[in-house]
Amino acid sequence: MVCEIIEEIHEECGVFGVYHAEDSASLTYYGLHALQHRGQEGCGIATMNGECLTAYKGKGLVSEVFRDEQIQALQGEYAIGHVRYSTAGGNEIENVQPLIANLEKHKFAVVHNGQIVNAKELRIELEKKGSIFQGSSDSEIILHLIQQGKGSFSERIKQAFQRLEGAYACLVLCEEGIFAIRDHNGLRPLAYASYQDGYLISSESCAFDVMSSSKEITDVDSGEIVWFHSKGITKEYYRKPQGVHMCAMEYIYFARPDSVIDGINVxxxxxxxxxxxxxxxxxxxxxxxxxxxxxxxxxxxxxxxxxxxxxxxxxxxxxxxxxxxxxxxxxxxxxxxxxxxxxxxxxxxxxxxxxxxxxxxxxxxxxxxxxxxxxxxxxxxxxxxxxxxxxxxxxxxxxxxxxxxxxxxxxxxxxxxxxxxxxxxxxxxxxxxxxxxxxxxxxxxxxxxxxxxxxxxxxxxxxxxxxxxxxxxx
Ligand code: SF4
Structure with a gap:
């Protein structure tokens, strides 16, 4: 006897990052594989090699989008990746992440899990100031806010995320390293673990287990930015944390049973x-x-x-x-x-x-x-x-x-x-x-x-x- 299922609820996405590893693209590929349950519509990886940012993305499963030649073309020691299921914006290729933008001739890339509840208001404001949006995803707002900020890149990131309301676990890749940012209510999971002489960052800890030596897991705190750079890690609260309000559905349904989220094994x-x-x-x-x-x-x-x-x-x-x-x-x-x-x-x-x-x-x-x-x-x-x-x-x-x-x-x-x-x-x-x-x-x-x-x-x-x-x- 067979039963057809046409209803399920879905998580929006999963993010994964690698700071400082020779094979960062390949590690990200395996990390995204482990997070595939969080999104199957599209995926992508961006890497940073010196000043050069390279990205590849497509619609479909990680194993369908990436072949050896794409992974080999993604050079660099820092990488971020994304698996997408769309709730805000459609599943057009423009919305598949990483999203990439220029800032004073330098490129940066953003991946985002969650939903920005003041996206409509921010988009209207940004469009009035001359921003041109490529797709319909709320994540693109982050790029424009960073572009319009002032001061150093890390200052611009703080200013941008201070404007966002809602749920987000984000990674930003740039020449200065990787920034991991979690919303100030702690609605979406984001954690990191040491790996060799660098770090792995992930929506779920199950992705760390693929790389056997990474066991010390730290959750990014609500309202915190963790900056992975050449001198180590810099942690800073960009916004007053409002406690952790982890999505209960992560424990109930979304997350893999072998993940540990905010100290709780799923x-x-x-x-x-x-x-x-x-x-x-x-x-x-x-x-x-x-x-x-x-x-x-x-x-x-x-x-x-x-x-x-x-x-x-x-x-x-x-x-x-x-x-x-x-x-x-x-x-x-x-x-x-x-x-x-x-x-x-x-x-x-x-x-x-x-x-x-x-x-x-x-x-x-x-x-x-x-x-x-x-x-x-x-x-x-x-x-x-x-x-x-x-x-x-x-x-x-x-x-x-x-x-x-x-x-x-x-x-x-x-x-x-x-x-x-x-x-x-x-x-x-x-x-x-x-x-x-x-x-x-x-x-x-x-x-x-x-x-x-x-x-x-x-x-x-x-x-x-x-x-x-x-x-x-x-
Ligand atoms: S628990 Fe909160 S974040 Fe999770 S599905 Fe329900 S409303 Fe959304």
Whole structure:
């Protein structure tokens, strides 16, 4: 039996950098490979060799865009790279990063993960001052702000990032080295590790593990610039840090289980959410024969649930791993048209069983409904859905592609209505307090579950206002 999936949520991008290594382009290539789950639409690498900046980028997976000859042509000891999934701006080649600009006859390059919430306002201001934009990505604003700054390059970077609101983890490559910058609310991950006599910088620590000798991991702090240069590292706060509000969805869904983000191992965090869900079911007397996780991101939570409850974990659903990347597209139309991911149920395992089905989130609800149908067609007696996250009731404006209320089924339906729609026997989401308990940390952004955004939303605020006006009870 086969289930088509046409909904998933996506991270915007991943960034990777190498400071001071002979084979910087090749190391960046492997780093981007490790971050491929963060974006499949396009990728690119820029290297700096003395005063000469060289870049190569294209649409597609890292392994499709780069061949040996491209890597060999990228000379230099510093490099930055990017994998892209677009939430702001389309997936045109102009928006594929690194973005490159000139400053007084010298080139610099920028890669960015996240979303700038005051992008519209800044773009209008910059265009009035004569800036000409090549693409529609919000990341291009950073180039123009740096160009319009005053003083040394590091001064210009500080001035530029002081103007940005929202979520960003950025790397800037120039003759003076690499600058790593994280937003002052700590919404997106960015860390670095020593490597031989230089450094690696990455959205996720899983990319460091590819280069075996890099184990000392340091997170770039909120509001901090870390400058990697010929004399070592210079750290500076360009803006007063407002604490860390790490995107909870990084732990729930986006990040690789082997990554450690802000000191929390992603796999362990997910296992702990499974345990919390099982404790709640124990309290309310829910019982079942097997626990199944929707592969792959829910496997860790399903293991945690099984360990805590004593109910055996079974591999009841199989994911087809050889699905084309056309499935991962930025618009609903493209998603529906694209190649579909396939799931199969193992009939002999699920037939006649009461199942606890662990999933990481419900966005539009179509996938969950089909999975329930799939399991029931395979003979499941009961399907109890447990979601390792609170219900997503609000859009994200920080770099995740849930930017409207229309696509969020929990913004329109109560849990009971949703359970009925999914044709499940029961449905339970986690509470935000459960997440905090599981992660043993409240340094989280949970805006898409609560509507409490950590920044001002600028023009995006009208989306929230319009929704509340049309749904006065929300
Ligand atoms: S709103 Fe949700 S998806 Fe967006 S950054 Fe916050 S937790 Fe992550």
């Amino acid at each position: 796999h362990e965090a997910r296992v702990a959410t499974g345990r919390v869900m099982a404790q709640k079911d124990k309290e309310s007397g829910v019982s079942a024969d097997i626990v199944i996780g929707v592969p792959d991101s829910s496997t860790s939570a399903a293991i945690g649930y099984a360990k805590e409850s004593g109910i055996p974990y079974e591999l009841g659903l199989i994911k087809n791993r050889y699905v084309g990347r056309t499935f991962i597209q930025p618009t609903q139309k493209q998603r529906e048209r694209g190649v579909r991911m396939k799931l199969s149920a193992i009939e002999s395992l699920v037939s006649g069983k009461r199942i606890i089905l662990i999933d990481d989130s419900i966005v539009r609800g179509t996938t969950s409904r089909r999975i329930v149908q799939l399991l029931k067609e395979a003979g499941a007696k009961e399907v109890h859905i447990r979601i390792g996250a609170p219900a997503i009731t609000h859009p994200c404006f920080y770099g995740v592609d849930t930017s409207s209320f229309e696509e969020l089924i929990s913004a329109r339906m109560s849990d009971a209505e949703l359970c009925e729609y999914l044709k499940a026997d029961s449905l339970r989401f986690m509470e935000i307090s459960d997440l905090i308990k599981a992660y043993q940390s409240d340094a989280l952004c949970t805006a898409c579950f609560s509507g409490h955004y950590v920044t001002k939303l600028f023009s995006y605020g009208t989306i929230i206002q319009a929704f509340y006006e049309s749904h006065p009870l929300k």
